[in-house]
Amino acid sequence: MKFYQPTSIREYFELSSSLTDKTAMLLAGGTDLMPRFERGEILPDHLIDLKKLSDLYQVIVRDEFIQIGALTSIQTLAENQLLRNEFTAIQMAAHDFAGAQIRHRGTIGGNIVNASPAGDLLPGLYAFGATLTLIGQASERQVAIQDFILGPGKTALKPHEILVAIRLDRNHFESSFQKVGLRQSMAISVVNLAFVYLKKGEVYQHLKIACGAVAPTVVALDKLTSTIMDKTSKPEDWSQLIEADISPIDDIRATARYRKLVIPNLVKAFLNGKLYE
Numbered sequence: 001m002k003f004y005q006p007t008s009i010r011e012y013f014e015l016s017s018s019l020t021d022k023t024a025m026l027l028a029g030g031t032d033l034m035p036r037f038e039r040g041e042i043l044p045d046h047l048i049d050l051k052k053l054s055d056l057y058q059v060i061v062r063d064e065f066i067q068i069g070a071l072t073s074i075q076t077l078a079e080n081q082l083l084r085n086e087f088t089a090i091q092m093a094a095h096d097f098a099g100a101q102i103r104h105r106g107t108i109g110g111n112i113v114n115a116s117p118a119g120d121l122l123p124g125l126y127a128f129g130a131t132l133t134l135i136g137q138a139s140e141r142q143v144a145i146q147d148f149i150l151g152p153g154k155t156a157l158k159p160h161e162i163l164v165a166i167r168l169d170r171n172h173f174e175s176s177f178q179k180v181g182l183r184q185s186m187a188i189s190v191v192n193l194a195f196v197y198l199k200k201g202e203v204y205q206h207l208k209i210a211c212g213a214v215a216p217t218v219v220a221l222d223k224l225t226s227t228i229m230d231k232t233s234k235p236e237d238w239s240q241l242i243e244a245d246i247s248p249i250d251d252i253r254a255t256a257r258y259r260k261l262v263i264p265n266l267v268k269a270f271l272n273g274k275l276y277e
């Protein structure tokens with residue numbers, strides 16, 4: 001296996017276009033990729049380390065949005081004051097993520113492109129409607145996160161394309177994040193949820209709930225939230241509306257039955273204002 005470290009995006013494209021005959025893989029923090037290699041996954045012919053692409057570390061703040069470079073570490077997200085104030089669910093997910101070593105090494109771009117149904121940043125990114133900027137050899141495109149992640153480990157990334165940035169619109173919504181794991185930290189989520197909302201008195205003017213590890217990709221509980229917003233559902237309908245959107249499976253961390261119980265319980269606790277009681 002040959003190892004490369006391009007120092008500019010132009011250099012990256014020159015390199016990647018010259019490697020079309022063999023398998024090439026991209027490396028960011030390596031916290032997903034390296035364990036996969038250790039478990040016996042076949043090594044690529046070429047490994048391209050993105051870490052010297054300085055543009056991918058930029059965090060740009062404008063009045064209307066924040067744009068986060070794909071190589072931004074999970075630890076940087078956990079410490080970011082604007083995320084804490086305006087995108088609390090994402091900051092909380094970063095704070096609850098793994099241990100310090102993985103948080104310093106792992107990146108937001110890696111969490112997205114790895115496309116694990118249990119990725120902790122994903123529910124918040126879905127619920128806030130994140131848009132991804134992907135650049136290819138001759139073009140740049142913007143893709144909504146739910147159109148980018150296609151299934152476990154599957155994305156819409158085209159050959160040679162890289163994820164450069166994640167954009168979040170600053171709508172001043174409130175939000176929170178909940179993770180259920182087999183232990184408090186250093187555990188992959190059994191389920192995870194992000195709640196993003198704007199509430200005036202008892203009325204939701206905006207409500208998005210996204211859950212991870214309950215389907216092949218993160219799901220937004222739109223059947224539930226749309227009927228709460230237009231006041232066509234009652235609390236006794238909520239469990240059924242939630243179940244209509246999720247399709248969990250048994251795995252080594254939990255059974256489908258457990259996940260089907262815990263998601264409605266957490267969602268109802270949130271809607272009843274009792275999530276942390």
Ligand SMILES: Cc1cc2nc3c(=O)[nH]c(=O)nc-3n(C[C@H](O)[C@H](O)[C@H](O)COP(=O)(O)OP(=O)(O)OC[C@H]3O[C@@H](n4cnc5c(N)ncnc54)[C@H](O)[C@@H]3O)c2cc1C
Binds near residue numbers: 108120
């Ligand atoms: C001990 C341990 C604990 C963990 N705990 C958690 C946890 O609590 N929550 C959680 O969600 N995850 C957890 N993970 C998984 C992992 O740390 C995260 O998914 C992390 O965000 C991956 O980022 P990375 O930069 O290390 O990705 P990498 O391993 O470098 O890459 C992952 C994939 O993304 C691709 N990729 C990366 N960046 C780009 C880019 N910019 N453009 C195109 N493709 C790209 C790579 O080619 C690869 O396919 C844990 C892992 C370990 C080993």
